[in-house]
Amino acid sequence: MHTLDITIENLAKVEGSVSIEIKVSNGKVEYTRFKAVDYKRFFTQAMEGKPIAAIPQLLARICGTCSNAHILCAIEACEHALGIQPSEQTMLLRYLTSYGLMIRDHALHLYLFVMPDIYGKDNFLDFDENKPEEHQLLHDAFDMKAAGNFLSTLIAGRSVHALYPTIGGFLHFPEKEGVKEAIKKLEEIRPAVLRLIKIFEELPWRLDRKTNYMALVPERFGFLNGLIKSSNGEVITEGNFRSHLEHIVLPYSQASAYKHEQESYMVGALARINVAKDLLHPRTKESAKTALAIFPSTNVYHNNLAQAIEILHSVDDAIEILSGREFVPEPVITAGARPHTNPTTEQTNQNKFKPQGDLADNTDNKKSTDIKIGVGVIEAPRGTLYHKVELGSDGIVKRGEVIVPTGQNQVNMEEDIARLVEESLPTKSKEEIQFEIEKLIRAYDPCISCASHFLKIKWG
Helix, strand or coil: CCCEEEEEECCCCCECCEEEEEEEECCEEEEEEEEECCCCCCHHHHHCCCEHHHHHHHHHCCCCCCHHHHHHHHHHHHHHHHCCCCCHHHHHHHHHHHHHHHHHHHHHHHHHHHHHHHHCCCCHHHCCCCCHHHHHHHHHHHHHHHHHHHHHHHHHCCCCCCCCEECCEECCCCCHHHHHHHHHHHHHHHHHHHHHHHHHHCCCCCCECCCEEEEEECCCCCCCCCEEEECCCCEECHHHCHHHCEEECCCCCCCCEEEECCECEECCHHHHHHHHHHHCCHHHHHHCHHHHCCCCCCECCHHHHHHHHHHHHHHHHHHHHHCCCCCCCCCCCCCCCCCCCCCCCCCCCCCCCCCCHHHHHHHCCCCCCCCEEEEEEEEECCEEEEEEEEECCCCEEEEEEEECHHHHHHHHHHHHHHHHHHHHCCCCCHHHHHHHHHHHHHHHCCEHHHHCCCCEEEEC
């Protein structure tokens, strides 16, 4: 029976800094401690006292990798607090912003972080240009990232820390030539995305453990609106999401952790495909039908396959939105204005937009303090992202809250690591187990910068 301690320090090929401590006694894992060691940066405290117009760009600075997800989520929260309903064109531009983010971010993770493990390389730049297969992978990776960056820059102004999305609309609109070029680049990378899906579809890595999968599910597959649904059949409105999460204090980690009904759960691409694969773009479902037949899946490594499928959906839906459409300048909607019904006509009607449903409950409350609450929930690359603002009548934020995907996945990751270690003890050396742990964590694609507002393993 094995008794050992494992410490992994400075885990490579993840975003941020993490250490892990594992104690094994008599063949059983006594504890697993996944430690986010990036220092807290107190973004929620920094929101206090800021004018609401500053919040989206402030919260974008939580992370460079996920910055555009934070911008979109913060804008949604601010609009809900102000009672603003964005126009149809604004929502399409936000979809395109999220698709550019997904293409770029998923490609970075799958090629630069995961692919070296598959091919036995230390890093992606060790791939050999003179070997046809590795040559193809190198060029696919940079072409895919370039296409995602181009789409993000065209629509949002930059691929990180976007300039154009703002509360109530956009500050700049894509021109015809740029739209044509974006469609061309997206069509050109589509064969590369199909090759990527094939690689992860055929990957033999497995670690199965039943858990609850939760994701924001819209009427059509996307990342910006809908209801939170779980693989257990629960349905939660965006505004009520926080009340279903239990905050867990981990004294050994800078990141907050969460449970749902006292149990771990998983967010991210695997959760999204597990609960909503039928809503994917029709072209995606046809081209990836053999890969999609694998889902729903309890194999955590299929999170990476799900990410590859999401790249394909992002490409296909972006092409459809961009094709045959002209984006017309329209003014930003301000608090109290009705949404635009015709984007070519300047909106002059200043009648107050009346929020409906849960939004009305959140924004129309008549507390003596006159605080209006706005909640934003979107799907970031790594899973469900939650922003909340409490706004005073003077337009100043009194309080805020941010819940990121990696924090929600933390307990689930620890439980998966424990399962992996116990299954590996009879056949693998300590060094081999450490490498398997690294592969498992990379499958989750954690973002430690967001979670700490990595791999050091200490075996005990």
